[in-house]
Amino acid sequence: MKMNSNSRRNALKIFSAAFMLSMLGGKIAWAASDSPPLPANVMTPEAALKRLMDGNKRYVSGKLNVRDFNQSRVALAKGQNPYASILSCADSRVGPEFCFDEGRGDLFVNRLAGNFVTPDILASIEYGAAVLRAPVIMVLGHSECGAVKAAIDAEKNHTDYPGHIQNITSALSPAVKAGQKHGGNLLTSTTLENIKINVVKLKESTPLLRKMVDDKRLIVAGGLYHLNTGKVELVA
Template sequence: MSTNMGSDAVELDAAGSLAELLAGNRRFVNGEVAHPNQDAHRRSGLANGQRPFALIFGCADSRVAAEIIFDRGLGDLFVVRTAGHAVDNAVLGSIEFGVDVLEIPLVIVLGHDSCGAVKATMQAHDSGKMPSGYLRTVVEMLSSSVIGARLQGHGEINEIVADHSVQVAQELPERSSVIGRRVADGRLAIVAMEYALSDGAVQVLSSTISTPKVA
């Protein structure tokens, strides 16, 4: 398994990209990180362009830094983050840039347990009181996922976070014709994951490709 992908490396398809991410997370969990692509040579080699092999759309939580938990380096991942991985037009535009301009073959929707944004949304619905400022906007964007999860009988926060991640993964190609077209013609796969704060492991929740085995 390669841990030193450069701009001149063999391009990975979606399955290969997912395998690379899962292998990196396994190294992170086991305390055997390789810290690939983090030196001066890699930096200078990327000065004129980038070719990331995966796009991570995740929560802005400081404990869930994509390059660290997947043991990757400069130029490997195109990362978009918002509180509770809430989706707005800027997020959709950023993802479209990644998949259509940079031709990234894999999008990961990355949630994590005990998500504060999801918790705030649950509390707002339970109390009937919306938060002030722009946090209200985040709560409004997460409300449909919280309501939908509860209608399915899910009441625990981590059940709702998982449902939310899967829902976002399903909605991306529905809300963006650019993303939808690339999924339909097989050039893009979307995978929902959940990250465990306690042990650092990721779990695949839904995928449009088969989950590869990691040695």
């Protein structure tokens, strides 16, 4: 069914009003519910970051929370209320919900090889912060990252990768150059620099994220996931 011009204008007004309410700290109504499905997820940025790291401690120790997904399914059908956004590598060995011992509806996860900010990823993360009001963003890199290895190979050996893979190595090139300045293990230093570069990008992203960081409504952190231990080390 086609919308006439008045209907389109009204729809735009409704969307704009909802967005402004979210930016002003108002509540967006959840379908068929007046409150978020997971009220325990409403917390300060500091508490949200602590919850992430406490969950990782449980994961490393093997003392994981027991979850009944049947109980949460109906509530989550009414809406989502994640307390953290994660920018993670697409590597199959890295699972944010696992390594932070969280269930469905808790984390707003954005994944791509190399865990770096693109326009589409930025839009998604802005949605998580401004509309879903997740008070913490974590850029989650990991040890032995294949995307970082490819970027190092491209930088040092001028290797050309097929298809769009070269876009990844080009995007990670600044991290390789920064890693080379530090000496030592180039893979480790590049991985760390890539995390830090993208933390800064998100903190300084205008107009949404930078203002939320300045207003103390949002924390942007960087973590390094160690494949051999499962531990997430805060590095930014």
